[in-house]
Amino acid sequence: MNSLGHKEPQKDFLLKNNEQLFKSLFEEAIDGIVFWKHDGSILKANRAALKIFECSLEEFKNKKLWDFVFQKNARFHQIIQEINRSNAVRSELLFLMPNGQRKHLEFTSKYICAEDHHMTIFRNVSDRYQMEQTLRDSEERFRKIFEGSFDGMILWDWDYKIIDINPVAACYFECEREEMLNKSLQELLHTNNKFHREFQDHITKLKKNGVADYLFPIKRQNFTKYFEITSKGNLTSNMNLTVVRDITEKRALQEKLRKSDTLNIVGELAAGIAHEIRNPMTALKGFIQLLQSSIEEDHTLYFNIITSELARIESIITEFLVLAKPQAIQFQHQDIRKIMSDTIDLLNAQALMHNIEIDCHYPYQLPNAFCEGNQMKQVFINMIKNAIEVMPNGGKIEITIRYDEREQMIHTMIRDEGDGIPPDKIAKLGEPFYTTKERGTGLGLMISYKIIKEHRGRINVESEVGVGTTFHIYLPIQNG
Template structure:
């Protein structure tokens, strides 16, 4: 069967019309995509001259179509530095690049633009798609600055900080916390909390973490024993501060707790002083009458009752001694500070106590440094301190022994006096309470003697430290400043 030339011609015309229609539709489609694209699209020649740009590009570059078409695409780049030159070289060698640069708009505005460029995309022209990354760049910059600020706070704070995850692994730790744990930061990161804690602290930490998981926050105080005495650390934790991480802040509150204890002692001292001022004179007046009448009765007392008389007089003296200590606390004493040789003051004190020491089979062992500076002090008050401490030493040595008194000038700003006994010693937990009113380690005692002694040393701007070992004995270290305060 033969097909006429006329039919073939009609078919070709039909196909050609369809192609023209599709080409026209495709052209309109691409033009529509080009014009309505969210990203800026720019066509340019090998010299960088702008050939065509869509509306998004004009908006990004803050130009009209006429202004933009007259320009060169690279004229908008802020800095033609080595990085820019290497980008152009790479583009012409590889035919495509993807990067970010800072562009300067005609109105003076700076924009960080990310772009993708293709070489000879159509008809020998090059195409670049631009996207405004200024907001993202700004957010990233703010995020970096925020992270840097947090890092500076994290690293530089005076408190210890530990970041750990829900598996109890340490993600980060600052130098202060690492110092608290006596370890290197790099050795701790990645380890479990339970691996770095000593066994006897794990129970307290578990209670702390259980409360954190239950309530979202937890606060507690951890007591750590050391050679220098107990140290107290305040733990404050907050769960899920970021990405399933918990933050624990560690604060050394040893000094704070010490101040609180000192304040409590001061409050008690104030109450005792007020109490003493109110009742001391009321007790002393009838005491004076009792002593007078007993002395009168002594003249007519039979020998059989002399023992009772001695007991009564002994107890009255003890009551009078207690009243005297109350009065010292209750009101300021008439004192006169002057330069004194502390060795002379101590020797005069030992002479007063020598008889009592001999009766208890106790000897004084004295060791003084050869040259000691004079101390600006009130000698009678210092004698009162030495009497109180040495009498206590005598009373805790019922089987006799030696009481050693040492005196030197170390450190050089102080006279250092050591009074050492060979008694039973004092448990560590009781040492802290020495100097509190009515606290004593003796069966018969008020605790006021040491309280008065601590008060006198404090008024001389000195300090008292107690060192004791159960079964061995006790040392009282007294430091009195040499210079006038």
């Protein structure tokens, strides 16, 4: 009896202590704790819960728990079903407080069978949710900028692994986005031995300064694309951004402006220089002709050389004047095949003397080109004479004329078997006084480029050192 009496007070003491401990934990908990019945009626709530729901205990108990749910949509009903089915759920919903404030609450709910009620622990995650939403919005804005940018963009890490590439960059490098993800940036930029040093210098500058740029050329069939590569390092701890801009047209425009300025200056100088030289030239030719009858036979060779060189000077002066003053030209629809045939007739003798065969390929039907016949003949003479002069040991000149339906232009190709022209010199063709020949002036090609430009056409040059050169001449078939 004494023993039993001793145990009862101890048990009561433990129960009382546990109850006190539970009450203390319940009231002092940081998270909101709510006990509620199966129909949603609220039985009890701690201080944290009342603070979250912005109301007093009396106000809180007069409502049902889901009165606070902002939208009783399909997701809400799915959560209720889950509670009824498994007696437990962990989720997150948007709640509306009595003061009109909306809060995102994360909760864990469990049914307590012995007490026949539910216990739900709430945590206010509105700040976290807002932060996540801000990050999502920021990511979405970045994605829209990234995907919609007019420039190419590449995200990569310090292992040179491509994290992402936008459609413009994929188009520039002729690849698919999916196939380049996790591939090497070096593989995308084709940093073989030729570009390896430039790429490494770019990376060194990027690591040192945080930003770096360089010019990156890519060879495409008959032309070269130029890209401006600008990189920004450490956007995040291990992410870099490279922006790629296609500056091919910009470079071409700058080059045209430079050549145009040079051409204008040369034209202005040519007018004055040509007249100044022509006056004493006329006197020299007259006196040479007077001396011709009295020149001894031993000096005939010298006389012929003087006469030949004077004729050459005269020819150069004539070319200068073509540049200096506008020509009175009349454009007409003409058969390029006929103009080419007449040109070849003039140069056939010179070609045969150099053991050169001229092989022509013309289609049976060809639209007429809108051009000035004499000027086009001058262009063809310059091109074919150049081809003859670059093959001193003989060879073949292949001339092909066809109609380019896509561009609606007459396409003339003049191909030689000379030594070819290095890539760095091709870009300078057509500039004043630039020539690859030992005794050339460069004026012939310059005049040819000028004539074709005035015809609204263009000249492309394709060459391989040791194989030969092909001049592609495009002429429109319509006015303008």
